[in-house]
Amino acid sequence: MPRRARILDTGCGTGRVGGALAEAGHDVVGVDVDVDPALIEAAEQDHAGPRWMVGDLAELDLPAQGVTTPFDAVVCAGKVMTFLAPSTRREVLRRFRAHLAPDGRVAIGFGAGRGYEFGEFLADAAAVALEPDLLLSTWDLRPFRDDSSFLVALLRPA
Template sequence: MSKETLWEKQSRTNPKQAQDYIERFAQLRAEGADLHGEARFVDALLPRGARVLDAGCGTGRVGGELAARSHAVTGVDLDGELLAQARKDFPGSRWEHCDLATLRLRDADGNPELFDVVVAAGNVLAFAAPGSTGAVLRSLAGHLAGNGRLVVGFSLRKGYALGDFERDAAAAGLVFTARFSGWDMHDFDADGDFIVALLHGAKP
């Protein structure tokens, strides 16, 4: 049985968590807030029509924008309420109920489904079940195509320390390509409160 994620734990104590999240971003969108920094970052890495896995997709905010930019998007999340919103707002993409720590997507021939980019934005790693971040990174690494890249962004103030992330990434066979302090690609500050990391699988 999978461990309870921090998002699931918070949802038990606050059943309105998912709806509050949906409403908060709807309000930001109505106010004209820029909600697409993550999608612009990822889109800049890709040719048109690339295969994208939005890991911890939530309402599809990132994946939906990438689909609008011509990419083939699959989104996965554990929260059924957020997935329902993603399916409503972005019906042209695929949205699956999955646990990232045990993620095993398969293609039509039963082989592991591979992607040009796997993106985990919105503090996905920080919300993982305690002790499961290594398994999550191994699962995501296992869905990278040969030249595929993993993009993650999360707050370093939510309990998942930079050193732990580096060790988990190395254990998953991932190599850092670049690090930034945010989606606007400012230079990374190890004493800052946010990291955006670009990684790839270790070459044989």
């Protein structure tokens, strides 16, 4: 990904991931749920530069908030996907895809045993026209295997 890539950090919390991406030269927008706006306040204080926003990932509509340029990448690190209500998971993935540039990628990571099986997640991604580009078992690029306890899925538009 080139410098100044546009990256959407979903479930950004205090901005640790988005802040590091911004320091590396990327244009970052971070969104976290409105359950605890203090997380966004901490991101704003600790990581100047990115645009930090509060919002519901299942209703994410950044163009309505003035963010109209699609993203080169959507990042969803941590356990965000497992915290979502099962009824909203597909819609969240659909919203990620809707904010993605045609040649962009979505990177999502989460662990097993948290109520969202990897196969179910991949089926949900396929249902919203996202397909695996690469599956890993860690953020440090180890290959995904059937017995992996963590999944990092790099998805592309189908």
